[in-house]
Amino acid sequence: MMKKIGFMDLSFRDGFQSVYGARVKTADFLPALEAAVAAGCRHFEIGGGARFQSLYFYCQEDAFDMMDRARQAAGPEVDLQTLARGVNVVGLSAQSRDVIDLHAKLFKKHGVTTIRNFDALNDVRNLDFSGRCIHRHGLKHQVAVTLMALPPGMADTYPHSAEYYRDCVRQILESGLPFDSLCFKDASGTTTPRIVHDTVRYARQLLPAGTIIHFHTHCTAGIGVDCNLAAIEAGADVIDLAMDPVSGGTGAVDILVMWHALRGTDYTLDVDYEKILEAEEVFKECMDTYFMPPEAKETSPLIVLSPMPGGALTANTQMMRDQKCLHLYPQVIKAMREVVARGGYGTSVTPVSQFYFQQAFANVTQGAWKTMTEGYGKMVLGYFGRTPTAADPEIVRLASEKLGLPATTEDPADINDRDPKLGLAAARAVLRREGLPETEENQFIVACCEGKGVAFLKGEAPLGIRYKTPAAPVAAAPAAKAPAAAPAADAGVYTVRVDGRAFVVHVSAGGEADVHAQTPAAAPVAPTVPAGSGNGAHPIKAPMPGTVIRLLAKPGDAVQKDDLLCIIEAMKMEQPIRAVAAGTVRSLAVKVGDTLEAGQVVAMIG
Numbered sequence: 001m002m003k004k005i006g007f008m009d010l011s012f013r014d015g016f017q018s019v020y021g022a023r024v025k026t027a028d029f030l031p032a033l034e035a036a037v038a039a040g041c042r043h044f045e046i047g048g049g050a051r052f053q054s055l056y057f058y059c060q061e062d063a064f065d066m067m068d069r070a071r072q073a074a075g076p077e078v079d080l081q082t083l084a085r086g087v088n089v090v091g092l093s094a095q096s097r098d099v100i101d102l103h104a105k106l107f108k109k110h111g112v113t114t115i116r117n118f119d120a121l122n123d124v125r126n127l128d129f130s131g132r133c134i135h136r137h138g139l140k141h142q143v144a145v146t147l148m149a150l151p152p153g154m155a156d157t158y159p160h161s162a163e164y165y166r167d168c169v170r171q172i173l174e175s176g177l178p179f180d181s182l183c184f185k186d187a188s189g190t191t192t193p194r195i196v197h198d199t200v201r202y203a204r205q206l207l208p209a210g211t212i213i214h215f216h217t218h219c220t221a222g223i224g225v226d227c228n229l230a231a232i233e234a235g236a237d238v239i240d241l242a243m244d245p246v247s248g249g250t251g252a253v254d255i256l257v258m259w260h261a262l263r264g265t266d267y268t269l270d271v272d273y274e275k276i277l278e279a280e281e282v283f284k285e286c287m288d289t290y291f292m293p294p295e296a297k298e299t300s301p302l303i304v305l306s307p308m309p310g311g312a313l314t315a316n317t318q319m320m321r322d323q324k325c326l327h328l329y330p331q332v333i334k335a336m337r338e339v340v341a342r343g344g345y346g347t348s349v350t351p352v353s354q355f356y357f358q359q360a361f362a363n364v365t366q367g368a369w370k371t372m373t374e375g376y377g378k379m380v381l382g383y384f385g386r387t388p389t390a391a392d393p394e395i396v397r398l399a400s401e402k403l404g405l406p407a408t409t410e411d412p413a414d415i416n417d418r419d420p421k422l423g424l425a426a427a428r429a430v431l432r433r434e435g436l437p438e439t440e441e442n443q444f445i446v447a448c449c450e451g452k453g454v455a456f457l458k459g460e461a462p463l464g465i466r467y468k469t470p471a472a473p474v475a476a477a478p479a480a481k482a483p484a485a486a487p488a489a490d491a492g493v494y495t496v497r498v499d500g501r502a503f504v505v506h507v508s509a510g511g512e513a514d515v516h517a518q519t520p521a522a523a524p525v526a527p528t529v530p531a532g533s534g535n536g537a538h539p540i541k542a543p544m545p546g547t548v549i550r551l552l553a554k555p556g557d558a559v560q561k562d563d564l565l566c567i568i569e570a571m572k573m574e575q576p577i578r579a580v581a582a583g584t585v586r587s588l589a590v591k592v593g594d595t596l597e598a599g600q601v602v603a604m605i606g
Helices: 011-020 026-038 050-057 063-074 097-109 124-136 162-175 193-206 224-234 255-261 273-286 310-322 326-342 352-366 374-381 393-403 412-418 424-434 440-457
Strands: 006-009 043-048 079-084 114-117 140-146 181-185 212-216 238-241 490-498 501-508 513-517 538-541 546-551 564-570 573-578 583-588 601-605
Touching (some): 006 255, 011 026, 011 079, 011 310, 026 273, 043 050, 043 063, 050 310, 097 124, 097 440, 114 124, 124 140, 140 162, 162 181, 162 193, 181 193, 193 224, 212 224, 224 255, 238 255, 255 273, 310 352, 326 352, 374 393, 564 583
Parallel strands (some): 006 043, 006 238, 079 114, 114 140, 140 181, 181 212, 212 238
Antiparallel strands (some): 490 501, 546 564, 583 601
């Protein structure tokens, strides 16, 4: 008798994150969700991960509203699953325990039935409290072990071996953590089929009889089908798949491709091929207005060197497009190899994948190890938990020196509970200061999204979705102070050039166009007097590509050496730009929203 293999459809969370940088509006995908349910799919990943923050950052939408609408579209019986990052829940920053508990409570309230709970460092301490909260609030808890392949040539072969993953499962069992199923999650798709097979086989031997084993991988390295087959043959019960157009490439294996791969074996997905095909056609039509990054559909040999997860790859390339530095992407990916090796081999999955990418980006744009990014530095120092193996002592020393922090082995949740900037009390204080309602949802939004969450709640969030254009794809123009309550009015935001002049075109769903001239970015002010000359004029330059998010000085201000002038954002990290000498701000060459190139003059101090 053939064994029926279950599957979860990743299309509406991981698929969006892997292909569109998580920037998709709710109304656009709901018809595809309804079509997939009609085709017989009963298990979907619908939120969490980067899809929580991205709705506030780029889509002018509320993630809780999205979950409510998804539950209504899917019906009451469908299993709607979300992704949580242990102590980080749905953000890049680790959270205090009250925020972690509220995460489970609110996701249950808004229609979620299962939460997959992982930690990029596979530190069981980071899974324990969050998992118990998920269980206590009546959700199904799917605990996860995160996988990846080591870059070639690494000396330490224990991390990310089948034996290492077996030991991770043992630690979960020894902790007494309650869970309903266990997932092996390979976000980069780099784990080899042999290690996948041995890992699942070891887990089947260790786990109580009847425990559901779930396997997750991507196609980025070209071995997604092979790894799914290896997991199934070793005893996995459920695999993750997706629908076209978000399957393959940086995404997961397509449902129909996997159905085909199982033909003639002892296993089946037990789906109606024609109905799934119809659902995929609906989905492709729903997504037809969105810009498809070419790298989202590629198999990349560089991924085995980095390894960059599919869910972070397009998010990073989209940001690099926005900041006009996409040409640096191959160099950054290559630089990740050293960053991974010297950082303790944490799994390249959010938030650690972003820490790796940020540090590699800084190494490429500012010189190797000249800057220690906060996330990567705090990771090697232990503030996010224990790395699978000890980080390079020289990197630990540099991180401690540049960040002014000691190394620690303390439980991250204890550290975060003491931090007055974290937690619900701090979030409520922000809401009161901004005159915003202190609902539990708003507290959680502010805790996880910080200033960008506040901007959304005040109706000031920009629109950052990339749509197709009749010609070459271009970045959507920022929609300053766009009202958060009316995001669905625009079918597209395009930049059109006529006789060298830029115009922003907003096309409504009804086909009407609103055209206005785009305000040109302030031209960089070339230093008229070289630094160090008689009158002491100093040009202040951007150390890396980025977008200006805050100005902290204005022309005429007196400043001291190292005073903050402005802050730029690059790859989800803030980069302060400081005065190189005491003096007066003679001129400021940028404004909020400007995209800067590395070395571009920001201000003149004289």
